[in-house]
Amino acid sequence: MSQRIVIDSLAFARDARSLQGELPIAGLTRVLDLLADSAGQLSYRVEGVMGARNRAQLQLQLDGVMSVCCQRCLEGVDYSLKVRSLLEFVDDEEDLTQEDLEDDSKDFLTAQSELDVVALIEDEIILELPSAPRHESCALPDTGQGSGRVSPFSVLQGLK
Numbered sequence: 001m002s003q004r005i006v007i008d009s010l011a012f013a014r015d016a017r018s019l020q021g022e023l024p025i026a027g028l029t030r031v032l033d034l035l036a037d038s039a040g041q042l043s044y045r046v047e048g049v050m051g052a053r054n055r056a057q058l059q060l061q062l063d064g065v066m067s068v069c070c071q072r073c074l075e076g077v078d079y080s081l082k083v084r085s086l087l088e089f090v091d092d093e094e095d096l097t098q099e100d101l102e103d104d105s106k107d108f109l110t111a112q113s114e115l116d117v118v119a120l121i122e123d124e125i126i127l128e129l130p131s132a133p134r135h136e137s138c139a140l141p142d143t144g145q146g147s148g149r150v151s152p153f154s155v156l157q158g159l160k
Helices: 009-014 098-102 117-128
Strands: 018-024 035-037 041-050 056-069 076-090 107-110
Touching: 009 041, 009 056, 009 076, 018 117, 035 076, 041 117, 056 117, 076 117
Parallel strands: 076 107
Antiparallel strands: 018 041, 035 056, 041 056, 056 076
Protein backbone atom coordinates (compact mmCIF):
# COMPACT_ATOMS: atom_id res chain seq x y z
CA MET A 1 0.00 0.00 0.00
CA SER A 2 1.31 3.40 -0.87
CA GLN A 3 -0.18 5.12 2.14
CA ARG A 4 -1.65 4.14 5.46
CA ILE A 5 -4.39 6.01 7.30
CA VAL A 6 -4.99 4.80 10.86
CA ILE A 7 -7.79 5.92 13.19
CA ASP A 8 -9.12 4.95 16.60
CA SER A 9 -12.60 3.82 15.55
CA LEU A 10 -14.40 4.71 18.80
CA ALA A 11 -12.74 8.11 19.28
CA PHE A 12 -13.23 8.97 15.61
CA ALA A 13 -16.99 8.36 15.85
CA ARG A 14 -17.40 9.91 19.31
CA ASP A 15 -15.70 13.14 18.15
CA ALA A 16 -17.71 13.14 14.88
CA ARG A 17 -14.54 13.43 12.83
CA SER A 18 -14.30 13.01 9.09
CA LEU A 19 -11.66 12.22 6.52
CA GLN A 20 -11.77 12.69 2.80
CA GLY A 21 -9.36 12.57 -0.06
CA GLU A 22 -8.24 10.58 -3.06
CA LEU A 23 -6.37 7.31 -3.26
CA PRO A 24 -4.44 6.17 -6.34
CA ILE A 25 -5.83 2.86 -7.59
CA ALA A 26 -2.26 1.64 -8.15
CA GLY A 27 -1.71 1.85 -4.37
CA LEU A 28 -4.57 -0.54 -3.55
CA THR A 29 -2.42 -3.67 -3.71
CA ARG A 30 -5.10 -6.17 -2.63
CA VAL A 31 -7.40 -5.02 -5.44
CA LEU A 32 -4.90 -4.93 -8.33
CA ASP A 33 -5.32 -8.62 -9.27
CA LEU A 34 -9.01 -7.97 -9.97
CA LEU A 35 -8.32 -5.09 -12.38
CA ALA A 36 -7.32 -4.77 -16.03
CA ASP A 37 -5.64 -1.40 -15.43
CA SER A 38 -4.42 0.42 -12.33
CA ALA A 39 -4.74 3.97 -13.67
CA GLY A 40 -6.90 6.55 -11.97
CA GLN A 41 -7.96 7.54 -8.49
CA LEU A 42 -10.83 6.91 -6.11
CA SER A 43 -12.32 9.59 -3.93
CA TYR A 44 -13.30 8.60 -0.41
CA ARG A 45 -15.08 10.13 2.54
CA VAL A 46 -15.25 8.62 6.03
CA GLU A 47 -17.46 10.18 8.71
CA GLY A 48 -17.76 9.12 12.32
CA VAL A 49 -21.16 9.28 14.02
CA MET A 50 -22.82 7.88 17.09
CA GLY A 51 -25.78 5.67 16.19
CA ALA A 52 -28.58 3.88 17.96
CA ARG A 53 -27.83 2.51 21.42
CA ASN A 54 -24.87 4.89 21.52
CA ARG A 55 -22.79 2.70 19.20
CA ALA A 56 -19.95 4.20 17.18
CA GLN A 57 -20.49 4.12 13.41
CA LEU A 58 -18.57 4.97 10.26
CA GLN A 59 -20.25 6.18 7.10
CA LEU A 60 -18.03 5.30 4.16
CA GLN A 61 -18.41 6.70 0.65
CA LEU A 62 -16.28 5.69 -2.34
CA ASP A 63 -16.57 7.03 -5.87
CA GLY A 64 -14.53 6.39 -8.98
CA VAL A 65 -14.12 4.36 -12.11
CA MET A 66 -12.11 1.15 -12.14
CA SER A 67 -11.12 -0.92 -15.14
CA VAL A 68 -12.02 -4.56 -14.54
CA CYS A 69 -11.22 -7.45 -16.89
CA CYS A 70 -14.05 -8.66 -19.16
CA GLN A 71 -14.48 -12.42 -18.69
CA ARG A 72 -15.44 -12.86 -22.34
CA CYS A 73 -12.92 -10.85 -24.39
CA LEU A 74 -10.30 -10.21 -21.66
CA GLU A 75 -10.26 -6.47 -22.39
CA GLY A 76 -10.88 -3.72 -19.83
CA VAL A 77 -14.41 -2.76 -18.80
CA ASP A 78 -14.98 0.55 -17.02
CA TYR A 79 -16.88 -0.12 -13.80
CA SER A 80 -18.38 2.85 -12.01
CA LEU A 81 -17.75 2.32 -8.32
CA LYS A 82 -20.21 3.99 -5.97
CA VAL A 83 -20.09 2.57 -2.45
CA ARG A 84 -22.21 3.81 0.46
CA SER A 85 -21.63 1.73 3.59
CA LEU A 86 -22.63 2.11 7.21
CA LEU A 87 -20.32 0.24 9.57
CA GLU A 88 -21.20 -0.09 13.24
CA PHE A 89 -18.60 -0.94 15.87
CA VAL A 90 -19.25 -3.42 18.66
CA ASP A 91 -17.09 -4.51 21.58
CA ASP A 92 -17.72 -8.17 20.92
CA GLU A 93 -19.57 -9.93 18.10
CA GLU A 94 -21.44 -11.96 20.72
CA ASP A 95 -23.19 -8.74 21.85
CA LEU A 96 -25.20 -8.69 18.60
CA THR A 97 -28.86 -9.61 18.81
CA GLN A 98 -30.74 -11.59 16.18
CA GLU A 99 -32.37 -8.33 15.09
CA ASP A 100 -28.91 -6.80 14.55
CA LEU A 101 -27.80 -9.75 12.45
CA GLU A 102 -30.89 -9.54 10.24
CA ASP A 103 -30.45 -5.78 9.61
CA ASP A 104 -28.99 -5.43 6.11
CA SER A 105 -28.67 -1.64 6.31
CA LYS A 106 -25.32 -1.86 8.12
CA ASP A 107 -22.39 -4.13 8.77
CA PHE A 108 -20.67 -4.74 12.08
CA LEU A 109 -16.99 -4.59 12.97
CA THR A 110 -15.15 -5.11 16.22
CA ALA A 111 -13.96 -1.75 17.59
CA GLN A 112 -10.24 -1.17 17.06
CA SER A 113 -7.85 1.38 18.48
CA GLU A 114 -5.84 1.23 15.23
CA LEU A 115 -8.21 0.80 12.29
CA ASP A 116 -6.48 0.93 8.89
CA VAL A 117 -8.86 2.98 6.72
CA VAL A 118 -7.13 2.05 3.44
CA ALA A 119 -7.51 -1.68 4.24
CA LEU A 120 -11.18 -1.05 5.05
CA ILE A 121 -11.59 0.73 1.70
CA GLU A 122 -9.97 -2.21 -0.09
CA ASP A 123 -12.35 -4.61 1.68
CA GLU A 124 -15.36 -2.58 0.52
CA ILE A 125 -14.05 -2.46 -3.06
CA ILE A 126 -13.51 -6.24 -3.14
CA LEU A 127 -17.08 -6.77 -1.93
CA GLU A 128 -18.46 -4.32 -4.52
CA LEU A 129 -16.65 -5.41 -7.69
CA PRO A 130 -18.56 -7.84 -9.94
CA SER A 131 -17.34 -11.43 -9.84
CA ALA A 132 -17.58 -11.96 -13.63
CA PRO A 133 -17.66 -8.58 -15.41
CA ARG A 134 -18.52 -8.48 -19.11
CA HIS A 135 -19.10 -5.93 -21.84
CA GLU A 136 -22.68 -5.61 -23.07
CA SER A 137 -21.54 -7.19 -26.34
CA CYS A 138 -18.08 -8.33 -27.33
CA ALA A 139 -16.40 -11.12 -29.26
CA LEU A 140 -14.30 -13.93 -27.91
CA PRO A 141 -10.57 -13.28 -28.16
CA ASP A 142 -8.86 -14.43 -31.36
CA THR A 143 -6.86 -17.52 -30.41
CA GLY A 144 -4.95 -17.73 -33.67
CA GLN A 145 -6.52 -21.08 -34.58
CA GLY A 146 -8.23 -19.79 -37.69
CA SER A 147 -9.15 -21.44 -40.98
CA GLY A 148 -5.52 -22.14 -41.91
CA ARG A 149 -5.40 -25.21 -39.68
CA VAL A 150 -6.79 -28.54 -40.86
CA SER A 151 -8.89 -30.55 -38.48
CA PRO A 152 -7.47 -33.99 -37.62
CA PHE A 153 -10.97 -35.42 -38.11
CA SER A 154 -11.27 -34.22 -41.72
CA VAL A 155 -9.88 -37.60 -42.88
CA LEU A 156 -12.85 -39.36 -41.28
CA GLN A 157 -15.25 -37.26 -43.35
CA GLY A 158 -14.16 -39.16 -46.50
CA LEU A 159 -15.09 -42.51 -44.91
CA LYS A 160 -18.78 -41.65 -44.67
